[in-house]
Amino acid sequence: MRSGARSRTPELLEAGLSRRSEANWFALELSGAWITETVAAREKDMASLGTSNDIRTSQQVVLDLSDVEALDTAGAWIVQRTANRLRDRGFQVEIAGVEGAREDLMKAVSEAHEPERPAGATGGAVGLVERLGESTVALGRDARDLLSFLGLCIIATGRALIHPKRLRIVSLVNQIDQTGFRALPIVGLLAFLIGVVVSYQGAGQLARFGAQIFTVNLLGVSVLREMGILITAIIVAGRSGSAFTAQIGTMKVNQEVDAMRTIGLDPVEILVLPRILALVLVLPLLTVYADFMALLGGAVMAMVQLDIDFSRFISQLHDAVSVWSFWVGLFKAPVFAFIIALVGCFEGLRVGGDAESVGRQTTRAVVEAIFLVIVLDAFFSIFFTLLGV
The missing domain is CATH 3.30.750.24 (STAS domain)
Known part of the structure; x- marks a missing residue:
């Protein structure tokens, strides 16, 4: 100039x-x-x-x-x-x-070139209130930005429904493979071990009352209603949610997202929508798989510790668990999947121009996604209890 x-x-x-x-x-x-x-x-x-x-x-x-x-x-x-x-x-x-x-x-x-003001060294009650206020303002700003991003995703989804050719099937199938099929080993192993732990600990407590058989009831209800979907969602948040942030964030650092906007392409439609749809389709299937593996782990532990054969385990599970227990857990899966993918892509698009920002936003994405999943799970638990389901 x-x-x-x-x-x-x-x-x-x-x-x-x-x-x-x-x-x-x-x-x-x-x-x-x-x-x-x-x-x-x-x-x-x-x-x-x-x-x-x-x-x-x-x-x-x-x-x-x-x-x-x-x-x-x-x-x-x-x-x-x-x-x-x-x-x-x-x-x-x-x-x-x-x-x-x-x-x-x-x-x-x-x-x-105006120098940044040094952070205030206010202490005591005044400093606590000041920091609380700053955190509240930052939280409100993040919530507003996330809500705006949700609106952009809804608009992109509406355009894809009106014009299906805008949806990139190759990207969708690739994301289904990345978030679904390749997650089967870790989800299955952890779900199996969770079933073993719940069955072992439950049997130890119920043995005091001579009610070891009700270990099957405890296992079935906890896994199908809560543990199966919650553990799966946390695994997916740590695995796929962080991957979404890192992938999109790296593209931001390399200015690929800016290049998309320059040539008239919508990053939300190209990068975000396939990931959200893939995870919404995949997480319910992963939840069913995790439920099966957790019940299998509990059945193995019941046979080893309680001498309950497999046919008796299935009979007791059928009497203890209603079909609603299965559907309650499955109903949460698409909601959790949408939240995980939304937060992961949102934080990826907020990455700055350096590699350090990628790591920082990836950590934020995992923490925020797991926090929101647990909060929503608590809300659903109260909601279904009030409905008597």
């Missing part, structure tokens, strides 16, 4: 500098071209101001740019940096001879 060429070509001029001092003030008069090609020669002179005898006793310092014939961002930055350094040393500094475009340039440079 350059302003102020008057008569001669700026590149042919030099950055002039002269000093004039009187009783209680000191003037530094700049002339010529203060641009990128010339300011380097004057940077040492500007840096030495405040240490020489002629300015040390002065209280008022004027940086006069009236005779400057050309000024660009580099020159304005040198002048502004000098003014800030002198103010830090206790001088009263005035920048004169700037008007119009030069005034706008100096203002822009000043705002761009």
Whole structure:
């Protein structure tokens, strides 16, 4: 950015500098071209101001740019940096001879290089209230942005329903493979072990009352209504939700998302929608699979610890668990899947321009998704209890 060429070509001029001092003030008069090609020669002179005898006793310092014939961002930055350094040393500094475009340039440079305020060291009750207020404002801002992102996703979904050709089937199938089939081993193993643990611990407690057979009831109800879907959702949030954030965040760092917008493509439609639809389709199936593996683990433990054969286990499970227990858990799955994918993609699109931001937003995505899943699970538990289901 350059302003102020008057008569001669700026590149042919030099950055002039002269000093004039009187009783209680000191003037530094700049002339010529203060641009990128010339300011380097004057940077040492500007840096030495405040240490020489002629300015040390002065209280008022004027940086006069009236005779400057050309000024660009580099020159304005040198002048502004000098003014800030002198103010830090206790001088009263005035920048004169700037008007119009030069005034706008100096203002822009000043705002761009304004030092950040150090974090307040307020302690006690006042500091606690201050931090609580800042956290509340930040939480409200994040909730507002997430709600806006939800609206964008709904609009993109509506467009895909009206024009099915806009939906990228290849991306959808790829996401189903990534989030569904490749998650089967870890989901199955952990669900099996959860079934073993619940059966083992339940049998130990119920043995005090001679009611070991009701371990099957405990296992069936807890797994089908709560544990199956909750464990699956947490695994998917840590595995697929974090992957969504990292993938989209890396694209943000490499400016691929900006390139999409430049050529007229909608990142929500291309990157977000296939991931949300894939997870909504996959998580109910993963939940059914996790329920089966958890019940299988409980059945194995019941046979080993309680000497309950498989046919008796199935009979007791049939009497203890209604079909509603299965549907209650399955009903939560699409909702949890939507929340996990929404948060993962939302945090991915909020990644900044550095690699550190990718890691930070990935951590936020996992924490937020798991938190929201548990909150919604508590809400559903209360809701279904009130309905008597």
